[in-house]
Amino acid sequence: MPSTSPESSRAYAIAGALLFSGMGAFLFQARALDPEFSASAAGLARVLLNTLIAFIPLAALSSQSKPADASQARAVRSGLLLWGACGGATLITYNASILEIGMGRASFLQSSQTIFIALLSPFLARQKIHGWAWLSLAGSCIGLSFFQHGSASSGASALGQILAIASGFFAALSYLTLARLRTRASARAVTLYWCGGVAIATLLQMPFERGAWPASMNIWFLLLLAGGLASAGNVLFSLAYQKASAIEISLISFLTPVASLSLDAVLFGIMPTQSALLGAALILASSLARKPHYLSRFFRRKAASSAG
Numbered sequence: 054m055p056s057t058s059p060e061s062s063r064a065y066a067i068a069g070a071l072l073f074s075g076m077g078a079f080l081f082q083a084r085a086l087d088p089e090f091s092a093s094a095a096g097l098a099r100v101l102l103n104t105l106i107a108f109i110p111l112a113a114l115s116s117q118s119k120p121a122d123a124s125q126a127r128a129v130r131s132g133l134l135l136w137g138a139c140g141g142a143t144l145i146t147y148n149a150s151i152l153e154i155g156m157g158r159a160s161f162l163q164s165s166q167t168i169f170i171a172l173l174s175p176f177l178a179r180q181k182i183h184g185w186a187w188l189s190l191a192g193s194c195i196g197l198s199f200f201q202h203g204s205a206s207s208g209a210s211a212l213g214q215i216l217a218i219a220s221g222f223f224a225a226l227s228y229l230t231l232a233r234l235r236t237r238a239s240a241r242a243v244t245l246y247w248c249g250g251v252a253i254a255t256l257l258q259m260p261f262e263r264g265a266w267p268a269s270m271n272i273w274f275l276l277l278l279a280g281g282l283a284s285a286g287n288v289l290f291s292l293a294y295q296k297a298s299a300i301e302i303s304l305i306s307f308l309t310p311v312a313s314l315s316l317d318a319v320l321f322g323i324m325p326t327q328s329a330l331l332g333a334a335l336i337l338a339s340s341l342a343r344k345p346h347y348l349s350r351f352f353r354r355k356a357a358s359s360a361g
Contacts (some may be wrong), residue, residue: 062297065289066305072286074312077160078320079279087272091264092148095276096255099144102280103248103287125237132234133242137250139227144254146220153213160310162217164197167303169225174299178232186300192339193307199332225303231291232299243291307340 080095150159171190174180231243267273293302311333317323325333 062293062302063305065293066297066302067308069286069289069293070306070308071312072282072289073306073309074316076279076282076286077309077313078316079275079282081317081321083267083272083275083279086275087267087269089264090267090272090276091262092151093255093259093262094264094267094273095279096144096148096251096258098273098276098280099283100248100252100255100280102277103244103251103284106281106284129234129237129242132230133238133246136227136230136234136243137246139223139230139250140247141250141254141257142223143220143227144251145258146216146223148258150213150216150220153210153216159213159217159220161197162214163221163224164307164310165218165221166224166228167193167300167306169222170229170299170303173225173229174232177226177229178299180232180298180300182300186298186304189304189339190300193304193336196332196335196337196339197307197310199328199335228290228294228303229299231294235295238295240288240292243295244288247287247291304340307336311336 083090083095147159147163150162153159154162167190171182171186174182231238234243267276290302290306293305314325314329314333318325
């Protein structure tokens with residue numbers, strides 16, 4: 054049984070953010086080798102890897118939680134359906150925005166999910182947003198603006214930008230649904246409904262695709278690697294959102310572009326600008342900031358261990 058401590062939840066989220074940055078690196082490489090491949094190909098790879106490395110192992114290793122009564126069972130089922138539907142909507146709008154404005158700009162605008170989470174958490178997840186979270190969010194957004202300096206003029210498609218922001222909205226709804234369900238829904242059920250939502254979304258998207266299916270096995274290999282990292286990252290984020298504050302976990306997700314900056318430099322020789330480095334520093338300082346009482350608790354534990 055995974056730990057329910059805030060420290061463990063933050064560790065899950067940090068690991069998930071790093072895995073998503075790896076996913077982006079493989080997708081970037083695939084797009085560089087074949088700029089015309091269909092977004093549905095990436096979605097199909099994600100569905101396959103979701104099933105193989107996420108749902109099947111969880112189904113074998115975890116037990117199915119049983120709600121206490123019928124009304125609670127209906128509430129959990131409704132929440133899981135919303136989680137799966139929003140997951141599918143996130144995938145459709147994100148893939149469509151990539152076709153319109155490119156991966157970098159789409160990823161930047163989809164990060165609006167944290168703003169939506171901050172605004173909607175009190176209503177949908179019944180979680181109060183404290184002043185420290187607003188300060189951290191402001192710092193992260195300022196960091197992102199530096200991070201993306203010079204790229205705002207790219208991606209002139211208004212439709213593409215709307216789709217990317219819509220993807221952020223649906224992502225926020227899906228994670229807030231998990232935050233409200235907490236641990237009443239098992240990891241197996243959460244992963245099953247997510248796989249179903251993404252699979253249905255991919256099938257619905259296919260008839261409207263403009264790209265072609267990859268002809269090279271190398272491209273499929275890269276897409277499968279990306280799908281595997283994304284699937285593992287999604288499981289970790291799902292666990293984190295069920296056990297910790299939604300805004301806190303969402304702020305940690307800003308680490309993904311920072312890690313991607315390092316991967317771009319190491320793997321592709323794309324060196325960051327001074328503006329990007331400043332933005333990365335602001336994002337790190339803001340996204341990893343914590344409530345003041347966490348710090349005091351940390352120092353109290355240190356003092357107690359020294360005294361002992």
